[in-house]
Amino acid sequence: MTEPGKRIRIAVAGLGIISRTVHLPLLQRRDDLFDVVALCDLSPTRVTELGGRYGVEDGRRYTDAAAMLADGGYDAVLLATSGSHGDLAAQALRAGLPVLCEKPLAYTLAEADRLAELGGGTPALMVGYMKQYDPAVAEAARLLDDLGGPERVHAVEVTVLHAGGDRQLAFANLPPAPGDVPAGEAARLRAADEALLDAAVGADPRARTLYRILVNSVCHDLSLLRLFTGAPATVDHVTTWPVRPGGPAEPSVDISGQLPGGGRYGIRWLNLPDYPAYRETVTLHHARGSLELVFPSPYLLNAPTALTVVDDHGGGERRSVFRSVTEAFEQELVAFHAMVTAGAAPLTGIDGGAADIRTSQQVVRRYGELTGVAIGGEAAS
Known part of the structure; x- marks a missing residue:
């Protein structure tokens, strides 16, 4: 948990439609709360384009989300990759990183049970139900x-x-x-x-x-x-x-x-x-x-x-x-910031x-x- 009101460094995995039209523009709008410091997508072209647009250093642009999570260097992560987020969310929680996770959280209850164990009963993950x-x-x-x-x-x-x-x-x-x-x-x-x-x-x-x-x-x-x-x-x-x-x-x-x-x-x-x-x-x-x-x-x-x-x-x-x-998406980001900095419980964990x-x-x-x-x-x- 960081200091309440502090600007937090955030990494974004998945640069598809929702990130390009909503998340990244709003993270930039709310630069009083967030600093986008790492980006990841399977497409090198997309990472290069958006990394330049949002001022992310070349060394913090990834095509492998697991590698981005392993490198760390930020306070929280937004997962907007396609499919189940169970594995990446688990990796982030193991690293002590709070997660804003686009739906679906996971495909199976077994994945969700594993995340609950890693979360330890404290607000550590928000599901993106804006x-x-x-x-x-x-x-x-x-x-x-x-x-x-x-x-x-x-x-x-x-x-x-x-x-x-x-x-x-x-x-x-x-x-x-x-x-x-x-x-x-x-x-x-x-x-x-x-x-x-x-x-x-x-x-x-x-x-x-x-x-x-x-x-x-x-x-x-x-x-x-x-x-x-x-x-x-x-x-x-x-x-x-x-x-x-x-x-x-x-x-x-x-x-x-x-x-x-x-x-x-x-x-x-x-x-x-x-x-x-x-x-x-x-x-x-x-x-x-x-x-x-x-x-x-x-x-x-x-x-x-x-x-x-x-x-x-x-x-x-x-x-x-x-x-x-x-x-609503902006309010969701504000609530996520409160979860990361002050431990405020999200509406959906x-x-x-x-x-x-x-x-x-x-x-x-x-x-x-x-x-x-x-x-x-x-x-x-």
């Missing part, structure tokens, strides 16, 4: 507490209109992928992730596809459920269906079940590559009204999330809207990340029960 730090989400949580807490929730409805990445990122004008990632290293990492997926849910490609959707995207909605009501108590229904014949490999997904307080939840994740824009709606219904959150594309910095509050006013319906342009892995495996297991798809690995037990 929606939990959105000012509109914080206001909704405050209003729910005023209403009497999670037990007042009758139902939660979630709808995600998942537009294609080209539509979500058209504003960013990103260059094409460099194409210089070593084929052998990329193949090695893919094989490692495939082995972890097999350990998590088994070999069936339908189970793997569903699980990837859950741990890479639906996990954000699971994190909001945990924040508002607690993790789902049951998974009663799961179905998937294709967008269109011959369309994208990833189907749309519908999940429903019971909340810990007795209410119900439904999550509908619609894979719509040609939809005009990304949109996510999370609505909490209670006996006297609703709290509705509408999220824009996560890559649009400082685009406000709208919280619409519906309640009774003199026997009629009243609607009020709360908006803030305070960026290792235990919360493990809870979302567990729920995702429960969804896959229920999918197998309902469809006959063979489920293996941890999800089968």
Whole structure:
């Protein structure tokens, strides 16, 4: 732990879309709190480009994340590599480095258990669920507490209109992928992730596809459920269906079940590559009204999330809207700084990340029960 308020040196592993459009620009914006001193990516071209842009010394630009972690020389690490982060997070924790970890935390509960042992029960890792730090989400949580807490929730409805990445990122004008990632290293990492997926849910490609959707995207909605009501108590229904014949490999997904307080939840994740824009709606219904959150594309910095509050006013319906342009990703970084310097607990640490892995495996297991798809690995037990 460093001195509260101190500017901390941070290393970033993984220079893909989320790092280029969000993390690095915000770390630069908050140079009162962070100093980016090391970068890593499989692409030498990308490391060179971004290392120059953000003033990282040549000797602190890496193409091997394990080597970057072994060299040290910084106070904390941000993991934004693809796939499971279990191994790299474990290496960082062994080195005594606090971690901000993009989702998924890991693919398996065994990885999460190992991280929990290394974390030692102290705040050492934050999972990057930026929606939990959105000012509109914080206001909704405050209003729910005023209403009497999670037990007042009758139902939660979630709808995600998942537009294609080209539509979500058209504003960013990103260059094409460099194409210089070593084929052998990329193949090695893919094989490692495939082995972890097999350990998590088994070999069936339908189970793997569903699980990837859950741990890479639906996990954000699971994190909001945990924040508002607690993790789902049951998974009663799961179905998937294709967008269109011959369309994208990833189907749309519908999940429903019971909340810990007795209410119900439904999550509908619609894979719509040609939809005009990304949109996510999370609505909490209670006996006297609703709290509705509408999220824009996560890559649009400082685009406000709208919280619409519906309640009774003199026997009629009243609607009020709360908006803030305070960026959720930036608030997340501020909270991470507080974790590193003052030991402040994150909204989602290792235990919360493990809870979302567990729920995702429960969804896959229920999918197998309902469809006959063979489920293996941890999800089968």
